[in-house]
Every structure is written in structure tokens, then in C-alpha cells.
Amino acid sequence: MTMLDWLNDEQRALRDMAATFARKEVEPLANQIDMDERTPDALVAKTAELGFYGLYTPEQYGGSGADIVSVCLVCEEIAKASPAFAGMLTVQIVLCPKTVELLGTDEQKERILPRIASGERLMAYSQSEPAGAANVAAHLTRALPDGNGWRLDGSKLFCTQGSAQTYLVMCKTRTQEGAEGYGCLIVEKGAEGFTVAPYEHKLGWRGTNTGPIAFDNVRIEPDDVLGDILTGGFSHRAANHANLLAHVSTSIGCAQGMFDKTLEYVKERRLYGRDMAELQPVSYWMAEAHARISACRALLYDTARAFDAGTMEPGAGSVCKAFIGDTCFEVCAKLLQLWGGSGIMDSTGVNRYMRDAKAKNIAEGASEMHYAIIANQLFTGVPSLVRPAAVVKEVA
Numbered sequence: 001m002t003m004l005d006w007l008n009d010e011q012r013a014l015r016d017m018a019a020t021f022a023r024k025e026v027e028p029l030a031n032q033i034d035m036d037e038r039t040p041d042a043l044v045a046k047t048a049e050l051g052f053y054g055l056y057t058p059e060q061y062g063g064s065g066a067d068i069v070s071v072c073l074v075c076e077e078i079a080k081a082s083p084a085f086a087g088m089l090t091v092q093i094v095l096c097p098k099t100v101e102l103l104g105t106d107e108q109k110e111r112i113l114p115r116i117a118s119g120e121r122l123m124a125y126s127q128s129e130p131a132g133a134a135n136v137a138a139h140l141t142r143a144l145p146d147g148n149g150w151r152l153d154g155s156k157l158f159c160t161q162g163s164a165q166t167y168l169v170m171c172k173t174r175t176q177e178g179a180e181g182y183g184c185l186i187v188e189k190g191a192e193g194f195t196v197a198p199y200e201h202k203l204g205w206r207g208t209n210t211g212p213i214a215f216d217n218v219r220i221e222p223d224d225v226l227g228d229i230l231t232g233g234f235s236h237r238a239a240n241h242a243n244l245l246a247h248v249s250t251s252i253g254c255a256q257g258m259f260d261k262t263l264e265y266v267k268e269r270r271l272y273g274r275d276m277a278e279l280q281p282v283s284y285w286m287a288e289a290h291a292r293i294s295a296c297r298a299l300l301y302d303t304a305r306a307f308d309a310g311t312m313e314p315g316a317g318s319v320c321k322a323f324i325g326d327t328c329f330e331v332c333a334k335l336l337q338l339w340g341g342s343g344i345m346d347s348t349g350v351n352r353y354m355r356d357a358k359a360k361n362i363a364e365g366a367s368e369m370h371y372a373i374i375a376n377q378l379f380t381g382v383p384s385l386v387r388p389a390a391v392v393k394e395v396a
């Protein structure tokens, strides 16, 4: 069954290259990434050699300037082998560099982007706090004026890629004149007063450390403010939307990877003296899983194509995240059932798909949060959960 027949030759070639890379280089390491809870440096290096880190970064900064459809194709293929590794990639390929590209000065872009595109350095994006990731009005981390710069204090949760060298930190801010807002700051590992907590074990999306980071009187120079000090934390929506689509492509890859392995298993397995596939519910569940994954793929790539064309409907990213995230988790959970006890054993290497699908379902905003955004869009015309005005009010 063909889908995405509108892809151009370049996009097809990139997808094929990613599929080969996933099969040859990622798949053999995927269980180890999950069990050891870390990604081997050699795999990070091989990914860099293929230029994947710079996929979405403009050519002038060392990337290849591909569109988001291409990024989704690559991330989906890699997620079929390791949804965990693919999840880490979206942050490196899309979220961090796109935020710098949208908000940065020429100097900041020159300083940061080529090193990220080449894979020489890893980046992290940190917004979540104990009060709730999206509950920005209640965030406590803040940068207060100190001479011509700022001092950053507070702590963040769930920072993916805690082993990164460069961190983008969203926090409350105040200008020297007393105006208040929500900004985006660049903090380098090793800055005095900046600490990254030790590795925290997690259910899924292993292979990258996701945990708390803290700031104690960390000096922020004016050159390390990304965008406007009062609005930088809000004004890179295009980076968030693009990242949401890339993230969702890894949910689809996750469900497809689980499906492919399950199909192989069901075809081989004999039960009660006959082929397992002859049990009617089993064959129907496989057909249903295939239909649901196909529907998710159609929705994602239609939305990604509109994003690239600049015609994406407001709230469409949330529709993708909520619907596809939920569906792919349900599909993985159902498919795991077909493995019986074998699926529960780590040795078969399939229960990680269900665990990764659940982590993806929560990360980048739980479904309910995205449904709240969609509901706002439907009832007020504004596809937003938190509005800047509300935050400024609470700061004051």
C-alpha cells in the first residue's frame, strides 16, 4: 500500500538513507541503549557523519536546510529501530537550533549553530518546572538585573540531554528598568552556580538523561540573552510547532517498529497446532493497528507539508500531538499483548516500544494539555494554553 506518493526525489532519497542507517547502525544497538540507559558515543558520531544534526539548520550555518517533512521522514525511520534515540534527535535537529535561528543575533547564530549542526556539541531546552511544564505563570526560575547583565536563580525539571554543553533556559525575567516578562537565556555547562543532577532512571525514552538542573546566582551576560529579554521565552512558536511534528513522527516510527516486529512474530508463531495468524482476533488486531498507524501518518505528513508551505492551521500541531501520541501508545500496548509472556521479557526487545510510546505521549505536553489548546481554539479562536498577558500579570 503506497502512501506519501507526493514526496519529491530528494525526500525519498533521504528517507531511504535514514532507513538504511536505522537498520544497519541503530537497530543492533537499540536494546543496549534501552538497557544501559545511554547512547553510545560512536552512534552519536555516525549520526553526525551523515549530517543529520544539521538537517533543519540553514546551509549558511553548516546545515542542509531541509524542510520539516524531510526531518519527520528521517526521525520516523530512526524511531522504527530506536524510538528513544530518535526522541533525543528531534531536540538536537529541530527544537534547539530552530530556537537559536529564530531568536538569535548573527553573532549568536555563528557561535552556536555550526557546532550543533556538525554534532560537535549537544544542546538542551529547559522549560518544565515543578509547578507544571506549561504552567508558565507559576514558574519560579527567574533572571534579575545585575549591572548590565542578569543573575539566574531557580531549578528546572525533566531537562532532556542533561549531558549537553549548551542549554536554552526559559525563565521569568526583569529588565534594568523593572519591566517583567518571560525570556530565553543561553547557559553553558560549567558556568559557576549551574548544576545538572545525576542520571534519573525512567520508564521510557531512555538513552538520554532527563532530569533536574539548578541555577544558583548564575551570571548571564547580555550576549547570552536570546531574543527580547521580556518575550524570548514565548516568541519562538515556529520552533515549538516544528518540533512537535518531529516529535510526533517518532511516535509513528515507534508504533511502526513495534508493528513490523509483531507481524514477523505472529507469522512465525504456532499456537494450538496452527498458525497464530489464523486466530481471527489476532489478524484483525494486526489489520486495525496497520489502519491506525496509516491514519496517523497521513495526518502528520499532511500537517507537516502545510507547515512547510506556511499554511498550517492554528492548533494543528496540537491535533497531531494529542491524537497521534494517544493512538500510537494504544497501538503499541495492543501489539505487546500478542507477544504473551515473551513481550514482558526484556530479551525480546519489544516492551521498550510501549514504554517509549508512553514517554512520548507525555513529553512535549500531555494529550490533555493539547486537547485544552484545541478546545481554546474551538471556543475562543486562540490556540493557546497560556497567554503572555496572564504571565506578566502573575509576575507583577
Ligand SMILES: Cc1cc2nc3c(=O)[nH]c(=O)nc-3n(C[C@H](O)[C@H](O)[C@H](O)COP(=O)(O)OP(=O)(O)OC[C@H]3O[C@@H](n4cnc5c(N)ncnc54)[C@H](O)[C@@H]3O)c2cc1C
Residues within 6 Å of the ligand: 125, 126, 127, 128, 129, 130, 131, 132, 133, 134, 157, 158, 159, 160, 161, 204, 205, 210, 359, 362, 363, 364, 365, 366, 367, 368, 369, 372
Ligand atoms: C521523557 C521526557 C522528556 C522531557 N524532556 C523535557 C525537556 O527537555 N525540557 C523540558 O522543559 N521539559 C521536558 N519534559 C517535560 C514535559 O514537557 C512535561 O512532563 C509534560 O509537558 C507534562 O507536564 P508536567 O509533567 O508538568 O505535567 P502536569 O502539567 O503536572 O500535568 C499532569 C497531568 O495533568 C493533566 N493535564 C495537564 N494539563 C492539563 C490541562 N490543561 N487540561 C486537562 N488536563 C491536564 C495531564 O493528564 C497531565 O499528564 C520531558 C518529559 C518527559 C517525560
